[in-house]
Amino acid sequence: MRVKLTRRQILHGALLTGMGGGIIAASRRFPGPVEGIYDVVDAVNYSLHDLLLAGQPLVREYSRADVALNFPTSGVTSPRDERYQQLKANAFADWRFTLDGMVANPLELSLSELKSLPAQTQVTLHTCDEGWSAVGAWTGVRLSQLLQQALLQPGARYVVFHCMDTQSNGVPYYESIDLFAASHPQTILAYGLNGEDLPEQNGAPLRLRIETQIGYKHAKFVERVEVVDSLAHIGDGRGGWWEDVDRAVWYAGL
Amino acid sequence: MTDQAIAQQDDTEAGWYLRFPLVTRLLHWTVAASIFALLWSGLWVFNIHPRLYWGDQGYFGAPAIAEIVADTSGEEPRYAIHIGDLSMNVTGVMGRGSGQPYVRLFNYPQGFDFGGNRALHFTAAWFLVLGWLYYVYHLLSSDRLRQTWLPTRAEMTLRHIWQDFVNHLKFRRAQGDEARRYNILQKLSYLTLMFLLFPLIFLTGLTMSNSITTAWPFLFDLFGGRQSARTLHFVFASITVLFILIHLLQLLVVGFTNYMRSMITGRFQIRAEDTQ
Numbered sequence: 001m002r003v004k005l006t007r008r009q010i011l012h013g014a015l016l017t018g019m020g021g022g023i024i025a026a027s028r029r030f031p032g033p034v035e036g037i038y039d040v041v042d043a044v045n046y047s048l049h050d051l052l053l054a055g056q057p058l059v060r061e062y063s064r065a066d067v068a069l070n071f072p073t074s075g076v077t078s079p080r081d082e083r084y085q086q087l088k089a090n091a092f093a094d095w096r097f098t099l100d101g102m103v104a105n106p107l108e109l110s111l112s113e114l115k116s117l118p119a120q121t122q123v124t125l126h127t128c129d130e131g132w133s134a135v136g137a138w139t140g141v142r143l144s145q146l147l148q149q150a151l152l153q154p155g156a157r158y159v160v161f162h163c164m165d166t167q168s169n170g171v172p173y174y175e176s177i178d179l180f181a182a183s184h185p186q187t188i189l190a191y192g193l194n195g196e197d198l199p200e201q202n203g204a205p206l207r208l209r210i211e212t213q214i215g216y217k218h219a220k221f222v223e224r225v226e227v228v229d230s231l232a233h234i235g236d237g238r239g240g241w242w243e244d245v246d247r248a249v250w251y252a253g254l
Numbered sequence: 255m256t257d258q259a260i261a262q263q264d265d266t267e268a269g270w271y272l273r274f275p276l277v278t279r280l281l282h283w284t285v286a287a288s289i290f291a292l293l294w295s296g297l298w299v300f301n302i303h304p305r306l307y308w309g310d311q312g313y314f315g316a317p318a319i320a321e322i323v324a325d326t327s328g329e330e331p332r333y334a335i336h337i338g339d340l341s342m343n344v345t346g347v348m349g350r351g352s353g354q355p356y357v358r359l360f361n362y363p364q365g366f367d368f369g370g371n372r373a374l375h376f377t378a379a380w381f382l383v384l385g386w387l388y389y390v391y392h393l394l395s396s397d398r399l400r401q402t403w404l405p406t407r408a409e410m411t412l413r414h415i416w417q418d419f420v421n422h423l424k425f426r427r428a429q430g431d432e433a434r435r436y437n438i439l440q441k442l443s444y445l446t447l448m449f450l451l452f453p454l455i456f457l458t459g460l461t462m463s464n465s466i467t468t469a470w471p472f473l474f475d476l477f478g479g480r481q482s483a484r485t486l487h488f489v490f491a492s493i494t495v496l497f498i499l500i501h502l503l504q505l506l507v508v509g510f511t512n513y514m515r516s517m518i519t520g521r522f523q524i525r526a527e528d529t530q
Contacts, residue, residue, distance in 0.1 A: 248369030253465030
């Protein structure tokens, strides 16, 4: 049988094939399990936004005059963990930050050692998935600088943040981003807010600022950063606490 | 039955004709389902923080232009919607707050599922955007836009528009061949929805995305800030709800069976009494 295709049918076929191929490719490079339509959409958004941000553009910065007094909070505002409260009582002098996993040179730093590294302050709009947004001036160390110092091993792909605040299900908070987002110039581990030490409710002594993504990715009370090749063994495998317990999307650029 | 077969019947069977081609019907129901899912999940998410602001910032402690507020000073808590200086008592319909839903419709039946509703919103948004894109392409490439949607010069007179408005108020239905065509108010509302409201809803939605505004910061300037975009997104969604309500009301007025059938099977009957 001879099939004669019109130009429009060829165009439609090419478009559909391209979209199908794109969806499959996006699903394959997605770190989490792709089990349903939400995961497919998450994977597509992740890949499209990676293309959009390929040049690592900077997020808009605001003026110091814009910062919100009483910066709002969300999630855990005071970890009940005894260990945390003891560390806090001593102004985190006994607290140590570690960076390990797939690195040749694991780091272990005290808070004052972190503060002695080259610092960066950025005045940015924090947006929460609940709907609110507020401007804060965050001071900290570029994550990319710490990763460079730790010497990534081949195969490293994701950065996991292990936190000190135990959640309602008895598991401490955790989150993860990929190395591309981790290398954004405004992705920092912050120890200061509006010129002061980071307050407890905002994640003292150290929290993530990942300005290209939404609030729940900005892990608070961070004490360990782990470099991994896969998120399969982190929590239930979806890459973050909200992702595992509440079907939150892993790629949270939106 | 294929569209061609239906079209052929136009000649043989008086009164019947193909009102909506298959592509229109498929897209109509895709868009309808997407909008329902978007309104549901959108209201669900709004329910977590039922306050609207203007500008870049907005949070508990900052002034809101509209909000659902709780007054728990009395014996029974009272709830009100505040819009500027206006206050509307909504006790019994909305309420509770602090971890509990403001809108009573949402009782968190299966756990919290805030993340799931956000995921639903993004998923339905893709279906709406793709459906919209395809329909715009279809309208332009098939000449349907010019044939059925664009007003003619004669229709674009104040007198004609006013006459059509009066016809609507009097529930006067189009007769015979007139019923085949969209009237001027129909044309104008579809054009507004398709080429103004939907694009604005997409853009204000995108302005709430951190990575999108990193790539396209001008979106902040276009809508006056992140919170303004959120507020406008809510306003445009409310206008869409209004459109749907009128759309459904008109379906009842003009004849539910004939029009519903035409959007499912494509076939529309010009009534015998209409053609006389």
